Amino acid sequence: MSRQITLTPDDIVRLCERIEGAQARARAIPKLTDEYPNMTSDDGYAVQHALRKRFLAAGRRLVGWKAGLTSRAKMIQMGVNAPSIGFLTADMARPESSAIKTSDMVHPRVECEVAFVTKAQLQGPGCTRQQVLDATDYVLPAVEIIDSRFAGFKFDMPSVIADNGSSARYVAGGRARYAADLDLRTLGVVMEKNGEIVATGASAAVLGHPAEAIAMLVNILAEQGEVLPAGSFVMSGGITEAIAVKPGDSIVARFQELGSVSMRFI
Numbered sequence: 001m002s003r004q005i006t007l008t009p010d011d012i013v014r015l016c017e018r019i020e021g022a023q024a025r026a027r028a029i030p031k032l033t034d035e036y037p038n039m040t041s042d043d044g045y046a047v048q049h050a051l052r053k054r055f056l057a058a059g060r061r062l063v064g065w066k067a068g069l070t071s072r073a074k075m076i077q078m079g080v081n082a083p084s085i086g087f088l089t090a091d092m093a094r095p096e097s098s099a100i101k102t103s104d105m106v107h108p109r110v111e112c113e114v115a116f117v118t119k120a121q122l123q124g125p126g127c128t129r130q131q132v133l134d135a136t137d138y139v140l141p142a143v144e145i146i147d148s149r150f151a152g153f154k155f156d157m158p159s160v161i162a163d164n165g166s167s168a169r170y171v172a173g174g175r176a177r178y179a180a181d182l183d184l185r186t187l188g189v190v191m192e193k194n195g196e197i198v199a200t201g202a203s204a205a206v207l208g209h210p211a212e213a214i215a216m217l218v219n220i221l222a223e224q225g226e227v228l229p230a231g232s233f234v235m236s237g238g239i240t241e242a243i244a245v246k247p248g249d250s251i252v253a254r255f256q257e258l259g260s261v262s263m264r265f266i
């Protein structure tokens with residue numbers, strides 16, 4: 001299937017700089033399709049690719065990828081109808097139990113995810129859940145801190161893809177486990193904010209099985225002529241809707257079988 005690119009190379013540079021500026025200054029911008037109404041998801045990935053090149057050229061290190069919008073709850077929350085992917089760099093990671101600054105984000109939200117660490121390269125098209133499980137070294141619990149750079153968290157697929165799937169920070173922790181020792185479809189998750197339960201879910205919410213989201217991610221990478229290398233850290237998508245956080249909030253995400261991940265926001 002050929003990619004549908006409507007943006008010119010100049011447009012791609014312009015939009016990449018606009019996203020980079022919004023991320024660096026923590027400033028909300030209008031969604032990109034307000035100015036480019038014909039933008040496609042492939043255009044969004046072209047902007048995301050330009051952003052990745054720019055970040056890596058500036059010395060940031062690619063550690064893996066994230067699947068986003070992989071649960072019905074998230075798609076309904078955000079008004080979109082397909083999953084997306086984004087890249088993760090080492091500087092986005094925050095230690096477990098740490099204090100995370102919010103002044104360098106626009107309007108952060110947190111979501112519980114199962115993360116996979118791979119031990120073999122995965123390549124699409126046609127990558128399957130079983131191939132993902134065979135290539136997985138271990139899984140561990142994670143919290144993704146997303147931060148759409150679009151005003152009011154209002155966007156569409158091309159815009160959110162260009163904004164690297166709202167990637168901002170992530171915290172991995174808990175207990176690393178072999179995927180074969182768990183039933184990854186039925187893991188229960190509870191998110192607490194300031195001691196109150198604010199979201200609950202089961203991992204099957206992510207496309208029926210979180211490894212399915214990793215297979216989808218590998219197949220989207222293949223459309224862009226890329227593979228998922230061994231040693232990648234990959235987040236499979238929010239199990240529940242995302243919860244807004246502000247300075248003073250403490251978050252604990254409790255995962256059945258995988259332990260908990262906590263952090264506070266300042």
Ligand code: 0L1
Pocket residue numbers: 066067068069070074078144146147148160165166237238242
């Ligand atoms: O990780 C996610 O599911 C987020 C993808 C982007 C959508 C959003 O900002 O909520």
Ligand code: MG
Pocket residue numbers: 066067068069111113144146235237238
């Ligand atoms: Mg996510």
